[in-house]
Amino acid sequence: MSGPNTDYDPVEVTPLKAEEVEAARDAALKAIDAATSLEELKQTRLDHAGDRSPLALANREIGALPPAARKDAGQRVGKARGAVNQALAARQKVLEAEHEARMLVEETVDVTLPTDRVPAGGRHPLTTGAEYIADIFVAMGWEVAEGPLIEAEWLNFDALNLGPDHPARTMQDTFWTEPAENHVVLRTHTSPVQARTMLTREAPIYVVCPGRVFRTDEYDATHSPMFHQVEGLAIDEGISMANLKGTLDHFATQMFGEGIVTRFRPSYFPFTEPSAEVDLTCFVCRGAQVVDAGDGQMITCRTCKGEGWIEWGGCGIVNPRVLVACGVDPEKYSGFAFGMGIDRTLMFRTGLSDLRTLFEGDVRLTTAFGSEL
Template identity: 80%
Template sequence: MSGPNTDYDPVEVTPLKADQVEAMREAALTAIADAADLEALKQVRLDHAGDRSPIALANREIGALPPQARKEAGQRVGQARGAINQAIAARQAVLEAEHEERMLVEETVDVSLPTTRRRRGGRHPLTLQSELIADLFVAMGYEVAEGPVVEAEWLNFDALNLGPDHPARTMQDTFWTEPADDHVVLRTQTSPVQARTMLTRTPPIYVVCPGRVFRTDEYDATHSPMFHQVEGLVVDEGITMAHLKGTLDHFASQLFGDGITTRFRPSYFPFTEPSAEVDVKCFVCRGGEGVAECRTCRGEGWIEWGGCGVVNPRVLVACGVDPEVYSGFAFGMGIDRSFMFRHDLEDLRPLFEGDVRFSSAFGTEI
């Protein structure tokens, strides 16, 4: 029986010869040193330290050696692989530091330069004001009613006690559509929404109607051919002027601040009887000391706000409501005007010009 082959020289295995292993090591170190960036170093790692690299293939040859030859070959290859991995790690640290420095230089932002970033849009102040008013009335148990802005003449005028020959029609400069025989208008107030509500529902009715309205007014600091109104309607048994006064006092205090009340001045509207102009106590001077110098109310102590009254029985009859059983009240005021009061604006034109700088100045109040 033959003994172990003690004369085997592992150096004779070509991939494991000392000069071959050293050549692999030097080739890898040179390639690592020449890697100019992280992407190049990644390729060097694959070529000289990956599973198919020369040093990895040489390492596989160790298993084919007899036990007494494996130790020396393993040490030789292991030292070379360790040197390659250390060199890769060191070069990667250097390249990463260079990359970060380059990014700081190339991606530097001069924060003192004027920005080219577009301003973020905001919800329009009149939209926020309309929603605030609607929320106030919803909290009182009302519902929000809406209707079309292109309206039938009958609903805009006749149903509201404004017949074809009624002189009050001349008080409202109306946009008429063509042909005129269609009898269609751009609504001059949101009152047609109230008429639609009474025609389709059975009392009790508690609704508030915000929306756009149109009149052929000149466009200036205080007038616009398109503006916004909010109107309210209550139809129920036993409704009186006292209910109207209490409602508007609460509305005024919620919109302009605690302690703000209203006063009524006799007036005329075809759709209410009796009718009144509504003034709100000046929320700046509060109608007290210093009223003469107040710019908001111009020394009056009160600000004209809108119109109101008890619903005319003729309107109830036209909309199918029995005036012997039910009564009601209605009111209306400009949302744009209320907004100008709250924010001390003297010109309403910025409300309609679409400048985001104007809208963003009022935040995101809801």
């Protein structure tokens, strides 16, 4: 850079001439405008705003001017450079946005490509079904009780008023463990959990017990040596059949939807008296006994065989003999109990027709239900 030169006539320094500066500025702006990519703009920046650009060179000359001339020239050059830089920045922004947009377009993928690197898992519908049922009762303030699958004979039978010679024992063919004199069986129903609950808790009792049970049934589409039941037990002061009906109606509606209720028929179970069979409004025809064949013609409902009802389970008022064996005062308390097949309930709900599908472990069953029922 040159030192001050008082002999120098500013007007005579060519690069600082107003027209020169304007020309340089205009050239720069034109080039900036013409840049179509970030690379071109980078070159334009070097050419028109870099160290060797006309305006930069002009700027260098300012210092050599006499002080009187510096202000005027400085303002002129500074303004021009400012305009160029501004245009550069603006153009940069535009080009960057364009670049980004182009990149995104280029990165487009086919989102319908498969994404199932890890196959989906799932929980068994019997598990989620049992939970669904339990939750209906838990929401009413009931608790979920449990007991072992291999059970003392006394709890499975005697305590429930099924004495050693009770004819009802032939109704449930039992898996006995060896030696027989150990009096241990695979539980034939979830009812021993009733006994256990009464033996270990104080009334009032409101428990539901979903669980696995065993009977020596041959394995076919509707029978299995292992199946699942849900047992309910309420022991309180003033419990009546009306409470039982109320509870089961609520259960049915929660399980199968509005309009599905229960019907009682007299029956016999040693552990309840009075006893009842529970029928459920047919969830297919919803009690109408007929269904639309699909062509507007009404035909007899196949699910309930035109009865409007289907068998669901058994229930009754807890036999006072059971209360006594389990240490509940029958003078003070009464109770009700009920039991339904979960497998059957599940088949109703899901339309499965072969019980064996539930137990053969094909992953296609479970994954069809996802992780919840």
